[in-house]
Amino acid sequence: MRYAVAVARTGHFGRAAEACAVSQPALSQQILTLENLCGTPLFDRLKSGVRLTPFGVEFITLAREAIKSADAVNVFALDRDGKPDRPLRFGLIPTVAPYLLPEIFPALAKAMPELKFTISENRTDALIAGLIDGSLDIALIGTEAPSNGPRLVSAELFDDPFVLATCRSEAVAAPVSLATVAPERILLLDEGHCFRDQTIAACRLDADPAGRTFAATSLSTIVEFVANGQGVTLLPQIALRKEANDPRIAIHSLATPGAGRRLSLVWREATPFGKTFAAIAELIRPSKIPTR
Structure with a gap:
């Protein structure tokens, strides 16, 4: 789609290839593949260059929006160094939350002051369901994460x-x-x-x-x-x-x-914040909770 938009913008295969930093044969082959997928030409080939077909006009309009959305996703996932611009939704089991939170939050606030959190307590099955449906970002549990459903990353913390x-x-x-x-x-x-x-x-x-x-x-x-x-x-x-x-x-x-039991921090594998979550686990991991 980026190649097609470049051809539409320049009106010429050669200039589009130069703008995209690829060879003209490679770009032409990709445009031909795209047209075959669409089942109709995107461009009229003229002696002086190329011109969009009526179908091509509509296609390029949609392609520009698709590229814009893809670029937005790229910025969301990568350009912010994998750190969220909203509070992280952190769930903990009730037999951990009141005992561990007072220990780990000062360390998290000091090491990652740019992060904010919303905290909730719930039972393990509800926390896992929250990770699966996207209502939670991370969960601290005391059992093994289930293997069925979306893949979860489980970072062991301590026994x-x-x-x-x-x-x-x-x-x-x-x-x-x-x-x-x-x-x-x-x-x-x-x-x-x-x-x-x-x-x-x-x-x-x-x-x-x-x-x-x-x-x-x-x-x-x-x-x-x-x-x-x-x-x-x-x-x-x-x-x-x-x-x-x-x-x-x-x-x-x-x-x-x-x-x-072994406590673990769990999150979905398909997340742009995996590095941040791993860093949070690393901050929790060395914590030695006083016993008395």
């Missing part, structure tokens, strides 16, 4: 081991073997949280045990029940500074093989 939280009045010898913990005493988040699924897997619980009626919407709620001696729970290490301050709570390490 987040689990510990056992009990009421301080309980006599517990650490490290604790999860096999020795009574299943009915383990308090869980409600369904849909990946941390719930990870706890069920680590403790080898029935996913829907009979008589289990408690299901919390947040770790803070669970910790309050634990503090009152109404059960025990697993906590991710990054949550300890916030959730283990209560003097009624005791934290116990787990016996080998233990349990944990």
Whole structure:
């Protein structure tokens, strides 16, 4: 299309080839290929040069708009060095957001002051759906990204081991073997949280045990029940500074093989901001979250 527009502008194959920095035979061949695709000539070949056919007039009008749009996409994707001119839509799972955001945002603001963010919390399946439908740019999750659907890039950040939280009045010898913990005493988040699924897997619980009626919407709620001696729970290490301050709570390490999760930053592979997202992951990756 660029060659055709150049021919229309100059009215001459030779001058169009010179303007496009290609040989005249190469340009002529491309114009012929384009005309074959269209099924009709774009130009009348005259002794003095070329002239647009009626079809060619309409084609060139549309081609100019298409080239203009393509150039705009090029500027959007490349000329701004892969950095967005709008706030980045950043989603995090609820068992990460309140504990990690206070640590990483000062570092991001210092290293990338030109970036702005809109933050949302949601469960993993909703975050992945947001990446797929374009309502989110990046998501911080604690499970592997799904392999079905659009290709996602997953940048591993760090491992987040689990510990056992009990009421301080309980006599517990650490490290604790999860096999020795009574299943009915383990308090869980409600369904849909990946941390719930990870706890069920680590403790080898029935996913829907009979008589289990408690299901919390947040770790803070669970910790309050634990503090009152109404059960025990697993906590991710990054949550300890916030959730283990209560003097009624005791934290116990787990016996080998233990349990944990790996946190990752995920984004769509088809994005012009991949380098920026990778840089964000690199800034998060070395963060050593205090445990107490």
